[in-house]
Amino acid sequence: MNIRRLTTDDRPLYRALRLESLQESPEAFASTYADALLRTDESWESQTHSSATGPDRATFILVDSTQGALGLAALYRSEIHPETGDLLQMWVSPALRGNHWASTLLEEIFRWAGANEFSVVQAEVTPGNLRAIRFYEKYGFVSSERPDGTTILTKHVDPPFSRGSASLICFAESKPPGAHR
Numbered sequence: 001m002n003i004r005r006l007t008t009d010d011r012p013l014y015r016a017l018r019l020e021s022l023q024e025s026p027e028a029f030a031s032t033y034a035d036a037l038l039r040t041d042e043s044w045e046s047q048t049h050s051s052a053t054g055p056d057r058a059t060f061i062l063v064d065s066t067q068g069a070l071g072l073a074a075l076y077r078s079e080i081h082p083e084t085g086d087l088l089q090m091w092v093s094p095a096l097r098g099n100h101w102a103s104t105l106l107e108e109i110f111r112w113a114g115a116n117e118f119s120v121v122q123a124e125v126t127p128g129n130l131r132a133i134r135f136y137e138k139y140g141f142v143s144s145e146r147p148d149g150t151t152i153l154t155k156h157v158d159p160p161f162s163r164g165s166a167s168l169i170c171f172a173e174s175k176p177p178g179a180h181r
């Protein structure tokens with residue numbers, strides 16, 4: 001089993017996986033399977049491309065060498081608050097629930113978020129999806145509830161270890177007296 005970011009060639013795989021998740025867990029998502037079936041190839045192509053390239057969107061998939069793709073999670077940069085990423089499309093196949101696969105997907109999301117200047121990851125959970133809420137809280141998300149019953153969960157993103165700032169500290173410590181930059 002491995003986790004990787006979508007590539008620009010993944011449109012058919014991404015479409016199939018997303019449709020499977022919408023069909024299997026219709027109550028968990030704002031999009032519906034019926035609407036997704038109506039989308040054009042161009043629409044899937046465009047979404048795949050934007051999720052496979054650049055610093056504003058990334059979709060990660062969980063792939064088994066024999067069984068194919070079995071999970072996904074996406075982070076999309078908020079247009080209003082660019083340091084916030086909206087966690088979307090989180091799904092793992094029922095056979096993989098209750099173990100570490102969903103949290104391993106989240107680890108990839110947070111690693112990518114840290115490397116791409118996000119400071120917060122935010123997930124919106126539909127009313128009644130207690131398993132998802134419990135899962136996010138276990139991972140360290142903090143929840144708050146909107147008047148409509150939707151739960152918002154947020155978690156701070158740790159910045160990546162920065163080689164640049166470490167060497168700056170070394171330089172500052174070894175700087176000879178009187179040296180200027």
Ligand SMILES: CC(C)(COP(=O)(O)OP(=O)(O)OC[C@H]1O[C@@H](n2cnc3c(N)ncnc32)[C@H](O)[C@@H]1OP(=O)(O)O)[C@@H](O)C(=O)NCCC(=O)NCCS
Nearest residue numbers: 025028090091092097098099102124125130131132134135
């Ligand atoms: C959400 C999802 C990715 C979480 O992955 P997972 O492998 O099921 O998560 P985990 O099993 O590690 O954690 C779920 C927790 O909820 C608990 N749980 C299960 N059913 C529950 C329920 N009805 N009420 C409250 N808690 C529940 C589990 O016991 C577990 O907690 P524990 O480890 O303390 O025992 C996965 O369930 C999934 O794909 N669900 C369908 C799609 C979905 O809901 N996506 C989220 C959209 S926001």
